[in-house]
Amino acid sequence: MSGLFQLAPPEASAHAAQVDHIFLGFLALTVLLTAPVFVLLIYYAAKYRQGRPADRTHAPSRGPLIETSWAVIPFLLAIGFFVWGTFLFFQGSRAPLDALTINVVGKQWMWKFEHPGGQREIDALHVPTGRPVRLVMTSQDVIHSLYLPALRLKQDVLPGRYTSLWFNADRPGVYAIRCAEFCGFDHSVMGGRFIVMRPEAYARWLAQAGTDGSLADQGFKLFRAHGCSGCHSDQSTRRAPALAGLYGRATPLEDGRIVTADDQYLRDSILYPARDVAAGYAPIMPTFAGQLSEAEVLRLVAYLKSLGPKEPAQ
Ligand code: HEC
Ligand SMILES: [Cu+2]
Structure with missing residues (x-):
């Protein structure tokens, strides 16, 4: 779709084209199902208007086939769009691992x-x-x-x-x-x-x-500058979990839960360490809430991810 009367923004991906197809298709179906109702409504309103010599005896008539089909066919058509939409939704909610x-x-x-x-x-x-x-x-x-x-x-x-x-x-x-x-x-x-x-x-x-180094490198600088390495390193005298390979792993917590160490978990571990304490460790990690901007936390997370081999399942 383009030109002067462009109804929708341009499409920059195959997904966008699919969304437009589903939108226009569903619009067409809706028109197809509602238009006959309105056409017949107007037609009969005119036909049986007051004073018109029309046959008003209203003989009872039954057609099981027509009565079921008008319900079943639109239902199946609508379900078809539901399946199509669900498929698109799932496709859109799971990023490929190499993204x-x-x-x-x-x-x-x-x-x-x-x-x-x-x-x-x-x-x-x-x-x-x-x-x-x-x-x-x-x-x-x-x-x-x-x-x-x-x-x-x-x-x-x-x-x-x-x-x-x-x-x-x-x-x-x-x-x-x-x-x-x-x-x-x-x-x-x-x-x-x-x-x-x-x-x-x-x-x-x-x-x-231009850059000050990759996100992971910038994260590593923050890791040193904020004293994380003081606890989370092999040389440290304090007992803190090793962070290498943490990303994507199922991590047991002190309260018995087991969580996947995804991006959100890493973020929360930095800003709210007391919330999810790793099993077997004392809650001695200080909170960094208020000291790190979200962009900085994302860089730290990028660094921690660079230590771990695996992307978590989403
Ligand atoms: C005073 C020592 C100390 C400092 C400083 C510290 N931590 Fe921790 N950290 C710990 C301890 C102890 C744990 C385990 C208990 C817990 O989960 O709170 C931990 C847990 C974590 C976890 C979760 C690990 C897991 O296996 O679930 C992450 C991620 C983490 N720290 C990152 C950081 C980052 C990033 C910094 C710097 C911004 C930092 N830590 C600073 C002591 C520290
Ligand atoms: Cu806004």
């Missing part, structure tokens, strides 16, 4: 993005075509919602939690980024540019964007 992970922090009133190599950008997101990209998102203040109309994707971005989105954009171009959750005074201008580039162009962009 390129980009961190997103929303704050009043801007979007911050960090690429794995450490390249940062504000209110602009560059991604390569033909490669799954996973966004791991959180908010520094209130609830925002990252909306990428060209991908037909929207996900709430919450303080204190990681949410994620994934996509595989296949059409190079410059598209819109918006915030879709009212988040304060400048909500209406919170947004930016979503730039889909061919892989070579993306590689060139990464090279010129």
Whole structure:
């Protein structure tokens, strides 16, 4: 769809095209099912209007076939869309393991993005075509919602939690980024540019964007600067769990629960260590809430992930 009377934003991925198909298909089905009702309503209203010499005897007539089919056929058609929609939803909720992970922090009133190599950008997101990209998102203040109309994707971005989105954009171009959750005074201008580039162009962009080292390297610097290494290292005299290989592992906790050490678990272990104490350890780790920004925590998480071999199941 394009041109002057463009009804929907451009489509930048196969998923977006699918969403449009399901939308238009369901719209067509709805029209197909409701239009006859209205047409007949008007027709009979005219036919049997007051004063019209029409046959009003109303002889009883029964047609079991027609009475069941008008219920069963629309039901099956609607179920068909339900199955299609469920399939799309599942596809959209599980990122492939080899996805390129980009961190997103929303704050009043801007979007911050960090690429794995450490390249940062504000209110602009560059991604390569033909490669799954996973966004791991959180908010520094209130609830925002990252909306990428060209991908037909929207996900709430919450303080204190990681949410994620994934996509595989296949059409190079410059598209819109918006915030879709009212988040304060400048909500209406919170947004930016979503730039889909061919892989070579993306590689060139990464090279010129400049960085202070990969996210994991920056995380390692924070790990030293904030004294984590003082406890979490082989040389430490204090008893703290080794963090290598932690990511993705089933981790027993002091209270008997077993949790998967995913991104959210790592974050919460840093900011609220007393909440999920690792089994066999004393709760001596200090909280880092208020000392680290969400972007810094994401870098620490990237560092801890770089020590662990495995992506957790989502
Ligand atoms: C005073 C020593 C100390 C410092 C400093 C410290 N930790 Fe810990 N940390 C611990 C102890 C003890 C545990 C196990 C008890 C718990 O889970 O709270 C732990 C648990 C963790 C866990 C969960 C491990 C698991 O196996 O479940 C992570 C992740 C972690 N720390 C990361 C960090 C990071 C990142 C920093 C620096 C920002 C840091 N720690 C600073 C002592 C420390
Ligand atoms: Cu917002």
